[in-house]
């Protein structure tokens with residue numbers, strides 16, 4: 001095209017310089033926009049529980065609730081909404097630490113199947129309540145990583161697979177090697193995700209069904225955290241889902257090459 005030709009023409013260096021600057025400005029604008037959107041979303045998400053806490057507290061303080069059972073119910077709502085705010089804030093803090101340029105969590109030798117089993121045990125009461133059967137299987141694969149991060153990554157996926165499920169459903173966690181990669185697969189036969197949402201579920205605060213997510217205690221940040229942790233380990237995440245049939249989320253992580261003889265025997 002003529003425009004292109006004029007760019008390729010004389011004064012190359014100068015014009016190339018200009019292109020670079022333009023890209024930088026666009027990127028920083030995009031970052032600003034993302035930050036602005038994040039702050040707006042976060043404030044909105046926190047405002048919802050605060051509004052109901054305030055409402056219930058005012059009713060109770062004004063002595064307008066004569067019925068003890070009602071009063072107790074309102075106190076429980078205040079407790080639950082406070083817990084909700086705590087979860088949102090914890091997830092925001094986690095995301096911001098994962099996004100910091102200098103993210104160096106403590107690392108140790110982490111066995112993926114051990115962590116998956118621990119998460120399943122921790123979630124047993126929740127699974128039982130939802131009448132969802134959780135199983136963990138696979139091989140022992142050890143990575144050098146932050147155990148807490150791996151735990152959070154796996155438990156967020158399992159938590160979703162239980163929450164967006166139906167009574168009688170299942171969640172299967174599999175850990176295995178494929179070539180030189182480690183795979184963690186979390187499969188459920190729950191409600192599934194329609195194709196138009198599948199690409200967006202890793203965005204912060206994105207939910208397919210806000211009502212359902214809130215009801216089951218979701219913050220909308222769980223999968224963003226999962227994606228960040230996977231990325232911090234040099235890994236990737238993918239989703240396969242059919243609405244009404246179920247969802248499979250796969251995390252693929254690079255494995256360290258086997259350490260050859262350099263280790264000190266203890």
Ligand code: ADP
Pocket residue numbers: 156160161164188190191192193201202206207208209213214217218219220221222223224246247
């Ligand atoms: P939330 O806290 O709302 O669960 P997430 O970031 O973990 O937030 O997930 C984003 C959205 O993706 C959820 O609100 C839900 O709509 C959808 N989702 C995530 N996992 C599943 C799943 N296993 N089955 C169906 N929908 C899912």
